[in-house]
Amino acid sequence: SRIPRIVILGAGYGGIVTALRLQKELNYNEADVTLVNKHDYHYITTHLHMPAAGTDDPQNARVSILKLIDEFKIDFVKSTVVQIRPNDKKVILEDGTLSYDYLVIGLGGEPETFGIPGLKEHAHFIRSINSVRLIREHIEYQFARFKKEPHRKDYLTFVVGGAGFTGIEFIGELADRIPKLCKEFDVDPNHVKIYNVEAAPTALPGFDPELVQYAMEVLQKKGVTFKIGIALKECTPDSITLADGEEIKTQTVIWTGGVRGNRLVEEAGFEAMRGRIKVDEYLRIPGHEDVYVIGDCSIVMNEEGRPYPPTAQMAIQQADVLAHNLVASIRNSSLKTFKYESKGTVASLGKNEAIGIAMGRKLKGGSAAMMKKIIDLRYLYIIGGIPLVLRKGYFN
Ligand code: FAD
Numbered sequence: 188s189r190i191p192r193i194v195i196l197g198a199g200y201g202g203i204v205t206a207l208r209l210q211k212e213l214n215y216n217e218a219d220v221t222l223v224n225k226h227d228y229h230y231i232t233t234h235l236h237m238p239a240a241g242t243d244d245p246q247n248a249r250v251s252i253l254k255l256i257d258e259f260k261i262d263f264v265k266s267t268v269v270q271i272r273p274n275d276k277k278v279i280l281e282d283g284t285l286s287y288d289y290l291v292i293g294l295g296g297e298p299e300t301f302g303i304p305g306l307k308e309h310a311h312f313i314r315s316i317n318s319v320r321l322i323r324e325h326i327e328y329q330f331a332r333f334k335k336e337p338h339r340k341d342y343l344t345f346v347v348g349g350a351g352f353t354g355i356e357f358i359g360e361l362a363d364r365i366p367k368l369c370k371e372f373d374v375d376p377n378h379v380k381i382y383n384v385e386a387a388p389t390a391l392p393g394f395d396p397e398l399v400q401y402a403m404e405v406l407q408k409k410g411v412t413f414k415i416g417i418a419l420k421e422c423t424p425d426s427i428t429l430a431d432g433e434e435i436k437t438q439t440v441i442w443t444g445g446v447r448g449n450r451l452v453e454e455a456g457f458e459a460m461r462g463r464i465k466v467d468e469y470l471r472i473p474g475h476e477d478v479y480v481i482g483d484c485s486i487v488m489n490e491e492g493r494p495y496p497p498t499a500q501m502a503i504q505q506a507d508v509l510a511h512n513l514v515a516s517i518r519n520s521s522l523k524t525f526k527y528e529s530k531g532t533v534a535s536l537g538k539n540e541a542i543g544i545a546m547g548r549k550l551k552g553g554s555a556a557m558m559k560k561i562i563d564l565r566y567l568y569i570i571g572g573i574p575l576v577l578r579k580g581y582f583n
Contacts, residue, residue: 191218191517194278194287196268198224198252199232201482201502201509202293203570208510210260218517221262221285223278227252229570230316232295233499234563236353239319239441240360241326241368242538247579249316255570268294271455273475289477289513292452292464296483296497299445299461305422306348310442313353322441326361329438330372341436343379346427348419349444350385351392352534355402357443358383359537362409381411382435384427386418386444391534393496398542401551405536419444446497448484460486463497468524470509479513481505487527495527503569504528533559 193209195202206222213220228249237243252263270279271292278285298314300306311322326345333342345361347354361381369376383390383406390413391399403413418430426436448462457464457472464472465486472478482502486494495501508525515522533543533555541555550558567575 190216191288192286193218193220193289193291193513194285195220195222195291195293196271196278197293197295197482198222198229198263199293199295199482199502200499201295201506202291203229203252203255204503204506205291205293205481205510205513206256206261207570208506209513210257212510212514213260213517215260218513219262220260221264222252222256223264223266223268223280223285224252225265225267226316227263227265228316229255231563231566232314233566235313235316235319236357236360236535238316239313239322239357240364241323242360242364245316245320245323248319250571250575250579254575268451271451273455273457273478276477287477289479289516291479291481291509291513292449292484293481293502294449294451294484296446296448297450297462298442299447300442301445303419303422306419306440306442309422309424310348310440312442313357325439326364327368330368330374332438333374333378334372340378340380341425342438343374344382344435344437344439345380346382346384346435346437346440348384348427348440348442350383350387350390350413350415351443352532354383354385354443355391355406356535357441358406358411359409359535359540362406362411363537365410376410379410382414382437383411384414384417384419384429386416386430388416390415394532394534394542395544395549398544398549398551402534402536402542405540409537446483452480452484463494469512469522470505470525471512479509481509487525489527498532499566500530500532501527503566531558533562535559 209220228251230249234248238245238248266280298312329342347358365379420430421428428434453459463486464480466480467473470479483497508523512522531545535541539556541559543550543555545558
């Protein structure tokens, strides 16, 4: 009989770990595995806040996919997916078509702007190597502009929308970078303003309040002004307006206030909530048992029936079960059910500062920053073993 074809869409956390697990588990000629990704590199999304602020090189946040996979076992296709056709069991790429017996959707998230006028058009988003390069250049450019037009204080006003994980981590890096930029461009640091706007009643909603307090104090000391419990209402090319009527003149808005799943899953006709699909206990789409969904495109419910937040940690844990289930389907053996186990969370606040919960303990400051490094290194180890840890490990 014909060899089953497995197609994996996206080489993010979910897709790449699934591919690596399949590469290990499958025997020769047991399945044809194809991995499709827009770029020929995998980016370490959880590290993107650093190159975005300019505190690290974008190069350190990506790894060539061909360095991770074994090309004798997995076909890598560098292309953009434009349509998923579950009824024909086909995926349409910008430059071709793939047929599958089993599909894995790991296309990741997209920014959610909740229809706030102007945000989609004028804000920046931390989502890929290309987008963070743009943010970094844009910030530097504002300093250069200010030197030519020193009355334009708006050039040096930076607004970050959203005080979730991504927003807080980015702000921590940005606050570290500002003094260096001021030196480089001979700018008085007092001219620089950093605002963090969050609609929820607290920064880092869901996090331990004592740690949130600590995080805010660290960032305030670095010059950040918080606008918490106030929604962003509108964004124009040179200002934002808040729900309380305040207008802030700025040329730079970085929006981190929401993520949704990929539009392609909605367009495929699957039942989705903001681009995310509620998967069954085996990580398949109910009614489409040949299609698995992983990472930011999937929804997994917790015990209280509420969706877990989409994280890299979730995607990596799903990949283990997903790969097992694909192999089991091919071998007609039994599937495993997925259960999420939180290993804790750490948010960095810039150099040597972080907060987090790990192994049931609250961490702050240097010990939390150390834990963050361990988590980063552990991931590099999972995907690339010791050689990748040595090549990319952030030892500075
Ligand atoms: P992704 O990792 O986003 O990968 C999707 C892949 O699909 C990408 O390679 C993309 O290029 C590709 N793709 C997309 N569309 C197409 C297409 N049409 N055709 C072909 N390829 C396509 N989570 C944590 O657990 N801990 C953290 O500390 C943490 N920090 C974060 C910090 C930042 C700055 C950000 C932005 C996120 C952070 N997250 C963190 C969240 C985490 O990064 C995501 O949950 C995770 O990346 C989701 O993995 P994924 O596999 O679903 O998608």
